[in-house]
Amino acid sequence: MSKKIFGFFNKQKQFEKDVLENNMQYSSFYGDSFKQLKKNKIAMFCAGIIIILILIAIFAPLIAPYDPTYQDYSAVLAEPSMAHPFGTDEYGRDILSRIIYGSRVSISIGIVAQVVASLVGVTLGSIAGYYGGKIDSVISRIMEIFQAFPDLIFAMAIMTFMGKGVVNLFIALGLLTWVRTARMIRGSVMQLKEKEYIEASRASGATTYWIIMKGLIPNCLSTIIVLVTLGIPNAIMYEASLSFLGIGIVPPTPSWGNMISAAQTFINYRPLYSIMPGVAIMITVIAFNIFGDGLRDALDPKLKN
């Protein structure tokens, strides 16, 4: 008996010694996840690519050799050369510079559209999940309708009705993608609200707003982060498709989608003009997708499928 107690104290002492002397640390949830993520070499490589892409977008004026809207009529549809690595377009604008500036459109639209989608999705999802009952069924029916709309035609319809432009694109893409977030958050909140700690805060007089904001949403944060990361490439793809159809970003503002659309006429003798913006889209989308998958495996493996 005494040996047992003694043993316990010894273990406890050893543990405290470890913590104090050997610099052993209590690990937090996000710290653990980050360690896990760091082991995933491909995901980290993609994170590097994403950081480079974001830096390119921010510092576009410093990196791009030309102004993306500068028209040089002495070099219309020039062949690739030292001066213009990917050649120039039908107005004599440098294609490389336009691709570099195009990253601004794609990345900002990807991120902002996901922020819009998360705001709408988290709000409606947590309300539906927390209150349940009639409120839940109303919100769920709305989500069903939104989900049943074929995605591209829905975005096209909104863009036609609201008019072209960046802000409308944010709204259209946000409206297109919030349902996924709302569904996930609704599911998590429904499970979490049955937990004892929520019961306890309710018993001690917390308001509904406090419970949702402090008790439930922080616990859904990892889900939200994963959904945003995996939603960005989706939004980028939609932006490219809409701009390609001529109802997203309109020239002269360069976007990868509208560049491909313009380049289509010249595939006969300037194939590089249409190929390079597509390569840019592909690299960005792959990087976000693989990094998002890695993030999901590290933060929230139950999201798989």
Added chain:
Amino acid sequence: MLSYTIKRLAQTVFVLFGISLITFVLLQIVPGDPVALMLEKRADPETIAKVRHELGLDLPYYVQYFNFIKGAIHLDFGTSYFTNEVVSDALFRCFKVTFKLACMSFVFSAVIGIPAGIFSAVKRGKGIDTVVMILSIIGVSAPAFWVAIILQIIFGLKLNIFPISGFDSVASYVLPSVALGARYAGSMARITRTSMLEVMGQDYIRTARAKGVRKWAVILKHALKNALIPIVTLIGTDFGYMLTGSMLIEKVFSIPGIGKLAVDAMSNRDLPLLEGTVMYIAFVFVIVNLIVDLSYAFLDPRIRYGKGVV
């Protein structure tokens, strides 16, 4: 099964009403008067008022919505403002083309995607698995319209094997079908691989192998059969997307399908045609999903009885 079917049908009807409502509301907030646009500038206010009255645009909103629903149920969306073609005729004409394109892309993606997924599951971790997975990531991440242009450059212009536009001969079907199907071939390969790996780890597969059944017989007869359920669901949903999302490919190859009709209607602000195409595409999409869900419930009884339906 019956109660599930009824529940799902009721849900579908409800969703279709919702879609019609959203479409109607969106049409009301279109900037610019469609009648003025249609008659251009030569019309005086009196003529505009007369045309508005003929088209029923001066009625209260709820009456207009009721007429819209009544027309939609009878597949009557009026006539196009621009071509004067009856909208439902245009829809059927274009749907035939898009349906053909979707079917061919579907065959292409299933024939490439499913065997590729099986192979990469069987040879997990080997070279072929890596190659298939890289190709499927590229297929899923490359924009379809860009793949279409690349195909045009390689097979149309450089090798001169297939025509790069039109949709009238067998040869002209090839590139659009591959371009539209590439992305779905990628996702089918991925889901097939995941599903096969899951099934192949189970005990009954080991038992079959231990009994001495030949390897490929186990893979094709025992494993694939059970791995098929998630694949069937994905295939159905994909088909819905191919039927409704082909507008990008149709634009690249100038194919006169439903997607091109929708894009044209939008750029012309041709409201009856727009109403018609949006409702039609949404309807097809919802019905395909309904069929998928019902067949899924038929294949997997757990869905019918359990909480599988969220």
